[in-house]
Amino acid sequence: MKDLLVALHVYYHDQVDWFIDRLANIAGCQWDLVVTFSEDSHQSRRKFQAFKPDVKFMTVENVGYDVWPFIKVIKSVSLSDYAYVMKLHTKNVQPFKWKINGLRLKGERWRNILVDSLLRTPEQFSKCMDIFKEKPRTGLVCSYELCVGLSRRYPEDTYLLSEEAERIGIKSKTGRFCAGTMFIVRTECLDMIAGAHLDSSMWTSDSASHSGGTLAHVYERLFSLAVLDAGYEISTQVAYPVNYPAVFLNRNFSPVLKSVINVDRYEDGKKYLTLLGGRFPIDK
Secondary structure, three states: OEEEEEEEEEOOHHHHHHHHHHHOOOOOOOEEEEEEEOOOOHHHHHHHHHHOOOOEEEEOOOOOOOHHHHHHHHHHOOHHHEEEEEEEEOOOOEEEEEEEOOEEEEEOHHHHHHHHHHHOOHHHHHHHHHHHHHOOOEEEEEEOOOEEEOOOOOHHHOHHHHHHHHHHOOOOOOOEEEOOOOEEEEHHHHHHHHOOOOOHHHOOOOOOOHHHOOHHHHHHHHHHHHHHHOOOEEEEEOOOHHHHHHHHHHHHHHHHHHHHEEEEEOOOOOEEEEEOOEEEEOOO
């Protein structure tokens, strides 16, 4: 059995050099690399082959963002041959600011936090792998900064999530997940998803909006819920210590403030004003 399988989906080929630089920080273990493309590139293939000659490639349908390619990988290999799987993917440059856990994410920051929580340095990678050994109940390690709770805003957090979880046999319906789906996970935590009936026809177009509740966003949550369902826990690693105070304050004080006064959209698609614990609908 090898220690690690790395599944990297490449959509933005101009990021290949950056990812190879990060992959070079994997040390102290035996590992395989599978690179998936929705659009093949001979130049990208040559770069990966020069870095890791035994790399394997798969061409996949351009559906399901980075999620469907990952599921195709775990369905195509024998998971029992590996102790852990690392999921990575290129990520588009954000033209405007997203705000997650109190952090403003623009440009490459979202991608960098996700990847660097795992691979910023060889020492960072070793810390992540050591978590599994030191905490045997850990099933998944991901970014502290971008580990978030389910909301009541979107279908993929509520009824679509419940429907798909029930269909494939996952009972856990609450918990935190990695916003952006880059993580290291114990292979046994993927058994339920790897064995589920899923094919390319089930995924909506990549151009579908986030609020549309695509199946890819549902599985963004289910990867983590499958870990909880298997009896394991989620552990996190800080990518950049400077981010820690903002995330800590947001997690611990923002829920209190939101219960006092807040405007948000809930599962019925309508906006509500929360004021001193009461919820009041807001007309469009």
